[in-house]
Amino acid sequence: MKTKTLLPAAIIVLTFISTIAFSQEKEKEQRIILINARLIDGTGADPAENVNIIIRGTRFEKISSGRVYQAEKDKVIDLEGRTVLPGLIDAHFHMNYPDFSDRPPLLNEAICAYRSVPYLYNHLMSGITTIFDAGGYKATTIMAKKAFNEGYITGSRPVVCGERINGTGGHGVSRFDMATEVDGAHEFRKAVRQQLYAGADIIKILPPYSQAELEAAIEETHLQQKRVAVHSGIYNKQYQFVRWAAAMGADIIMHAYALPDDVIYEMGMKGIYSVPTMTIMMKNQLRDRFTPDNKEAHEYEIIFRKLKDAGVKMAIGTDALYDFMKENPALYFLEVERFVKNGYTEMEAIEAATRIGAEALGIENRLGTVKAGKTADLIVVDGDPLSDISELRNVIRVMQNGRFVK
Numbered sequence: 001m002k003t004k005t006l007l008p009a010a011i012i013v014l015t016f017i018s019t020i021a022f023s024q025e026k027e028k029e030q031r032i033i034l035i036n037a038r039l040i041d042g043t044g045a046d047p048a049e050n051v052n053i054i055i056r057g058t059r060f061e062k063i064s065s066g067r068v069y070q071a072e073k074d075k076v077i078d079l080e081g082r083t084v085l086p087g088l089i090d091a092h093f094h095m096n097y098p099d100f101s102d103r104p105p106l107l108n109e110a111i112c113a114y115r116s117v118p119y120l121y122n123h124l125m126s127g128i129t130t131i132f133d134a135g136g137y138k139a140t141t142i143m144a145k146k147a148f149n150e151g152y153i154t155g156s157r158p159v160v161c162g163e164r165i166n167g168t169g170g171h172g173v174s175r176f177d178m179a180t181e182v183d184g185a186h187e188f189r190k191a192v193r194q195q196l197y198a199g200a201d202i203i204k205i206l207p208p209y210s211q212a213e214l215e216a217a218i219e220e221t222h223l224q225q226k227r228v229a230v231h232s233g234i235y236n237k238q239y240q241f242v243r244w245a246a247a248m249g250a251d252i253i254m255h256a257y258a259l260p261d262d263v264i265y266e267m268g269m270k271g272i273y274s275v276p277t278m279t280i281m282m283k284n285q286l287r288d289r290f291t292p293d294n295k296e297a298h299e300y301e302i303i304f305r306k307l308k309d310a311g312v313k314m315a316i317g318t319d320a321l322y323d324f325m326k327e328n329p330a331l332y333f334l335e336v337e338r339f340v341k342n343g344y345t346e347m348e349a350i351e352a353a354t355r356i357g358a359e360a361l362g363i364e365n366r367l368g369t370v371k372a373g374k375t376a377d378l379i380v381v382d383g384d385p386l387s388d389i390s391e392l393r394n395v396i397r398v399m400q401n402g403r404f405v406k
């Protein structure tokens with residue numbers, strides 16, 4: 001009889017004690033409180049003045065206005081009205097492509113890993129707190145993600161596809177070996193399974209592929225609840241590849257290139273994301289085949305405008321390769337500015353660089369906006385990017401995972 005009455009009481013006492021212990025543990029954690037911020041939160045809402053942003057651990061705890069309670073140990077930073085935005089996202093990056101000076105290309109795991117470190121670091125210092133690596137050498141990008149998670153790398157947070165998948169002789173191996181070559185639906189499906197098992201976040205498919213091969217790859221990826229990014233085309237205008245991609249449910253189509261009108265329409269209807277990467281393609285074209293005043297160089301901007309008119313959601317991606325790696329991260333800001341030049345408002349370009357990038361990569365429930373509960377990634381800029389988008393280049397502070405890294 002006695003134990004019967006004591007047991008519930010004991011449970012209540014224990015629960016009470018553990019609640020105290022938990023809240024004491026929480027209290028010990030130092031909060032960072034940013035006061036007097038002008039917040040552009042990434043949702044497209046008008047900027048809010050005089051905002052407090054409270055960060056606890058790796059997350060945003062609260063966004064508020066008015067007076068804020070400050071504990072003695074809290075670190076309070078007065079931003080004096082400066083603009084805060086979510087950490088930027090580069091939705092198409094290659095962390096370990098060699099640059100042109102590297103001939104013949106030296107490819108092995110060690111050199112690719114070393115190359116990745118400064119590229120990721122430079123991106124982070126420019127305010128790009130997350131990248132999608134759209135194809136690297138063997139497992140090096142998956143290992144970079146692991147190294148980042150274990151704290152060995154200070155750099156942009158890697159979201160990775162591991163090795164790209166294409167048919168024999170495809171786009172990923174045409175210059176040097178940076179893709180898995182497989183043939184037949186069975187091999188495409190197996191390659192998807194291998195990449196996901198190894199730790200890829202997203203599957204990237206490049207032409208050539210047959211309809212059956214792509215269907216198997218997309219089906220397998222979606223069964224494992226991951227997203228598929230497909231490269232738009234090669235061999236100039238072989239539209240069939242991208243038609244199959246749109247028809248069979250690709251989640252992202254990379255590059256505003258080789259996209260016929262019917263595919264653009266379908267992308268808008270189905271909510272397939274685009275990462276147009278106009279800047280790198282125009283630079284490539286100018287270098288290889290065209291003079292700067294050649295009209296051909298603007299072909300990509302025409303496709304971009306069609307994508308916009310069709311309501312296709314677009315994210316910012318640099319796709320810097322070879323010698324353009326040296327120009328990074330400036331390419332990122334050139335691409336943002338090109339969005340504005342081609343009809344985006346400054347606010348829409350900011351959304352493309354933050355929330356839309358997160359949506360395209362399927363990480364929108366933790367990144368891309370400054371909201372309570374989300375991972376605390378933010379940047380502070382000196383000027384007003386809503387009146388001049390190039391002010392995004394002047395990042396004075398960068399926070400990633402709740403820690404100021406700049």
Ligand SMILES: [Zn+2]
Nearest residue numbers: 092094134319
């Ligand atoms: Zn690429």
